[in-house]
Amino acid sequence: MERKFNIWRGSAEKGEFKTYSIKLEQGMVVLDAIHRIQTEHSNDLAVRWNCKAGKCGSCSMEINGRPKLSCMTRMNEFAEDDIITIQPLKTFPIIKDLVTDVSWNYKQNKMIPPFKPRVKKNGKDHVMFQQDVVRRLQCFVRLQKCAVFTVVRRLQCLWNSQKTLVSRMLVLR
Numbered sequence: 023m024e025r026k027f028n029i030w031r032g033s034a035e036k037g038e039f040k041t042y043s044i045k046l047e048q049g050m051v052v053l054d055a056i057h058r059i060q061t062e063h064s065n066d067l068a069v070r071w072n073c074k075a076g077k078c079g080s081c082s083m084e085i086n087g088r089p090k091l092s093c094m095t096r097m098n099e100f101a102e103d104d105i106i107t108i109q110p111l112k113t114f115p116i117i118k119d120l121v122t123d124v125s126w127n128y129k130q131n132k133m134i135p136p137f138k139p140r141v142k143k144n145g146k147d148h149v150m151f152q153q154d155v156v157r158r159l160q161c162f163v164r165l166q167k168c169a170v171f172t173v174v175r176r177l178q179c180l181w182n183s184q185k186t187l188v189s190r191m192l193v194l195r
């Protein structure tokens with residue numbers, strides 16, 4: 023299926039939308055489509071991405087006027103006859119095509135003090151506490167798979183159902 027894309031090409035001072043048409047395959051996201059456009063039509067199209075898993079935010083762009091992560095935006099979200107418009111985020115200065123200057127984010131990040139867990143009075147810090155909780159959870163998960171625990175639980179169920187049966191018989195008398 024052929025799909026049309028209007029993609030911003032150029033810098034902040036000078037640029038225009040260019041139309042590209044590519045064939046899509048099932049399961050593609052917008053970032054895949056952009057990569058295909060790079061491969062088939064315009065290998066100088068600038069786009070930034072890193073994780074392709076919705077974690078880093080570097081593939082952020084405006085897709086049909088809305089800020090989105092292109093690696094997490096599925097092509098099947100759009101109508102088949104939709105022409106998809108892709109442009110850089112308006113919040114940041116454009117460097118080239120879909121790439122913006124996000125250095126402001128890094129400056130802000132440096133201003134955030136690093137997390138230092140408080141040391142508790144008994145000398146154990148938060149990490150130790152979390153490890154303790156994790157250990158207990160792991161023990162509980164193992165218990166669910168433990169054969170002995172399963173047998174005991176089944177015997178309890180049997181005992182409970184027999185108690186119910188006996189009490190019902192008493193009621194019936």
Ligand code: FES
Binds near residue numbers: 074076078079091094
């Ligand atoms: S590539 Fe990292 S969020 Fe899209």
